[in-house]
Amino acid sequence: MADQKVPLLEVKNIVKRFGGLVAVNRVSMEVYPGEVVALLGDNGAGKSTLIKVVSGVYPPDEGEIYFEGKEVKINNPMDAIQLGIETIYQDLALAENLNVYSNIFLGREKLKKWLGLVSVLDHDYMHDESKKVLDRLGIEIPSLKNKIKMLSGGQRQSVAISRSIYWKAKLLIMDEPTAALGVAEQRKVLDLVRTLKDQGVGVIIISHQLYDVFQVADRMIVLRRGEKVGERITKDTNSDEIVGLMVGAELVEDSKGEEV
């Protein structure tokens, strides 16, 4: 929680431009171990761009990133993964044409020696390890040889989360994890987030569903047009205030003094 001194992740004055458009403008934020931070904002506020900077999809144009107190450069997704930053994207989470265990091991396939010479994929190992992590999290999927395409939205999200857990994520970033899920599945995903939090994992969550956010987040950061316009502790705020910050109602901006 926030009483710990060294943040897990700290970003300072991050700027990301796309041509003339400034998608993220000098945004700073931090996440502590075991803390769930929600990133909120209307469409185009820069939430997704900001997390893609952290996860290595878009290297930032300006700004610094500190992970566990040390300054780091994250130039590509592998850099982020090696630090322990796992990301579950709403749109590009999994390769739908591959099966469950191939996705859990995608980009980090387990190899074995074949005839002592050639390194080949160890399908059995990957299958069994995936099975273990899914069982541990109480996730039921009929066959891990099924392609992702054949799974429900909730099952897909569960696979993506298990992948992060299997690879011992220190920081998990989730972009709209509950969008397009049924009610029971949403609850399941939120339970998983709480489980991770209890294990000391830092979580950044982007969601339009304020109800979900208020259930799991410790702290909320609101972006508008690429800039950070507010930061609130969940228990000290309410959805009216947050919505006000998101859409930029003058009233709210006047009443609180945390604008950047």
Next chain:
Amino acid sequence: MGAKGTSSADKSSPTTNSSFSIKELLLRGGSLVGLIGLSLVFAVLSPHFFTLSNWLNVFRQVSVVIILASAQTMVIISAGIDLSVGSLLALGGSLAAVAICYWGWSLLAGALLGVLVAGLVGLATGTIVAKGKIPDFIATLGMLGAVRGIALLITGGLPVPSHFTATELTGYLPAGLIWLGSGDIGGFPVSMMIAVGVVILTWFILNRTTFGRSLYAVGGNREAARASGINVDRVKALVYAVSGLYCGLGGLVLVGRMNSANALMAEGMELQTIAAVVIGGTNLFGGKGSVFGTLIGALLMGVLANGLNLLNVQPFWQRVINGLLIIAVVVFDQWRRRVLR
């Protein structure tokens, strides 16, 4: 991969009451059923069709297509397309022949040169696609022309060896090279064994290596692959390099079969390879497919050409039938996917 996934889907979904019907057979067997069906038709129509020597003949004719189509399968699975395979084959084969016949290189050195240069040109194409961010179609279309031109420059537009340029010292293709294309081991064509070996190698790459997994991932969801830490640019560059190496090998086999190298050989073969891949059930938009399907697809086209020849069908009509076959197969495949869904 592909076949396994769909068959397990079938088991879990309710199927029709009849345990065996023509529809089921078509649905599950796909192009293999087409190949067997076509073979049966020709067997009935021509007494010469179902003989061992004729089958070996078919294999000899399609072996080079199989080698190139195996490369094409990998490229297409990664959501690319390689239009330069025919030209790369001509470059590799011509360069090897020129090195051996005119520069006095040994068979092994000349063969390696041809294969490696084709591989390097493939790597260059792949790098252009990956780093230049231009569509695969355009990059390889450009290479189709450029590489063919280089092959013409190397050979001076003449067949190799040619009686215009050959001297007494040099000028003949070594027996070893001819053996690759025309030789036999125990009555089976060497070229057929090479082709089958290439198919098995390709299966291995696709299903048992990290690179193969990356090809499916990049073809299925490029962004997810990238976000998973796969170096997408590297995978794209490499698959074209591997394609180039395959083309070089195909060039050696074809030169061996024709007993001569020619910068214009295998013109239009890129379309045959794409047809074989598509007939074999590989998704033209990437992410799904198998090299065994491609093998069946290439054989299907070979059997069709062979059968029509045996039946004395005019070559002009053969082209019409061939073209219509490709369309028919894809229509069939669409139907099959809709029903299996």
